[in-house]
Amino acid sequence: MTGAAVRVLQKVRPGVECVQADVGGAALRAGKPALPEEARALCDRSDAILFGSVGLPEYDGKPLSERPEYALFLLRRDYELFANLRPVRLFSGLESSSSLRPELLKDLDLIVVRELTGGIYFGKPKEQRTGSDGVEEAVDTMFYRAPEIERIARVAFELASKRRKLVTSVDKQNILETSRLWRRVVDRIAPEYPGVRVAHLLVDNAAMQLVRRPAEFDVLLTENMFGDILSDEAAMLTGSIGNLPSASLGRKGTPGRQFGLYEPISGTAPDIAGRGIANPTAAILSAAMLLRHSLADEAGAAKIEHAVEQAFAGGARTADLVQSGETPLSSAEFTDRVLNFC
Ligand code: IPM
Numbered sequence: 356m357t358g359a360a361v362r363v364l365q366k367v368r369p370g371v372e373c374v375q376a377d378v379g380g381a382a383l384r385a386g387k388p389a390l391p392e393e394a395r396a397l398c399d400r401s402d403a404i405l406f407g408s409v410g411l412p413e414y415d416g417k418p419l420s421e422r423p424e425y426a427l428f429l430l431r432r433d434y435e436l437f438a439n440l441r442p443v444r445l446f447s448g449l450e451s452s453s454s455l456r457p458e459l460l461k462d463l464d465l466i467v468v469r470e471l472t473g474g475i476y477f478g479k480p481k482e483q484r485t486g487s488d489g490v491e492e493a494v495d496t497m498f499y500r501a502p503e504i505e506r507i508a509r510v511a512f513e514l515a516s517k518r519r520k521l522v523t524s525v526d527k528q529n530i531l532e533t534s535r536l537w538r539r540v541v542d543r544i545a546p547e548y549p550g551v552r553v554a555h556l557l558v559d560n561a562a563m564q565l566v567r568r569p570a571e572f573d574v575l576l577t578e579n580m581f582g583d584i585l586s587d588e589a590a591m592l593t594g595s596i597g598n599l600p601s602a603s604l605g606r607k608g609t610p611g612r613q614f615g616l617y618e619p620i621s622g623t624a625p626d627i628a629g630r631g632i633a634n635p636t637a638a639i640l641s642a643a644m645l646l647r648h649s650l651a652d653e654a655g656a657a658k659i660e661h662a663v664e665q666a667f668a669g670g671a672r673t674a675d676l677v678q679s680g681e682t683p684l685s686s687a688e689f690t691d692r693v694l695n696f697c
């Protein structure tokens with residue numbers, strides 16, 4: 356779907372140079388590592404990364420370092436892309452594709468702020484091994500240090516101060532030590548933003564509230580794995596996981612010109628790969644986020660978002676979004692509709 360995003364990007368900003376490199380499954384299949392050196396070198400000299408999706412069932416049995424996902428893991432880690440923004444927005448006309456009743460979706464406009472370089476994804480030890488009694492065992496470690504929480508909390512509070520001024524911080528502080536630290540640090544940062552309210556929710560309750568009263572959320576701040584899970588849930592409010600873009604930002608660059616990685620929130624869809632029917636919305640909206648955060652082009656970003664809105668309003672739907680009786684558009688046809696409004 357990155358091809359669709361590139362078409363839109365180049366229409367809106369013809370001067371942008373887009374260079375492609377294989378990572379993940381494409382690189383592994385060519386006998387290379389998940390993140391080949393040439394891809395990394397290209398990322399080093401780029402302003403931003405527009406990322407496709409990773410994941411292939413044929414690598415399911417392999418260790419992480421031999422799986423497609425490792426490319427993403429390395430890029431997030433090595434560029435310290437700690438702030439993952441996942442806006443959840445319901446386009447007008449898609450209400451009936453949502454998993455929820457339309458009346459619950461009125462005014463839905465939330466953003467998940469997911470910590471992306473810490474927690475159980477990265478903590479050590481992280482391994483499968485044999486215990487001293489010969490029994491197979493495995494360990495992942497959920498680990499956070501206060502500064503990691505402070506910096507992501509600030510991102511959430513900053514965003515909220517420009518939105519509806521509510522940060523809902525999600526943790527599991529009744530059980531997890533990392534969550535107790537998380538909550539304490541968030542509360543410590545909160546007074547720096549006197550105009551912003553902070554609420555805390557346990558993650559199981561947050562999962563429930565997201566389908567009970569989703570429109571009440573503004574900024575949902577959470578750690579790496581909880582954010583992974585809750586953002587897939589939130590995506591279904593919008594009708595399809597294929598609708599949700601994301602931006603992963605770090606310390607490189609300056610505000611408005613931050614280096615970032617932009618990608619759909621979903622993995623691959625191997626069952627439909629190559630058929631030309633996937634929904635390119637998430638990729639296209641990721642390109643909009645790229646313009647906004649890495650190229651200081653708010654007007655270009657808004658133009659793309661508006662074009663997607665217009666395409667949906669005009670009835671354009673890919674197969675994941677059609678209702679019975681409607682004819683789905685292919686990925687390319689949908690992209691053409693978006694391009695018409697750019
Ligand atoms: C996401 C994805 C990734 C994650 C996978 C592909 C490793 O699910 O970005 O949400 O778990 O972070």
Ligand code: MG
Nearest residue numbers: 583584587620
């Ligand atoms: Mg995910």
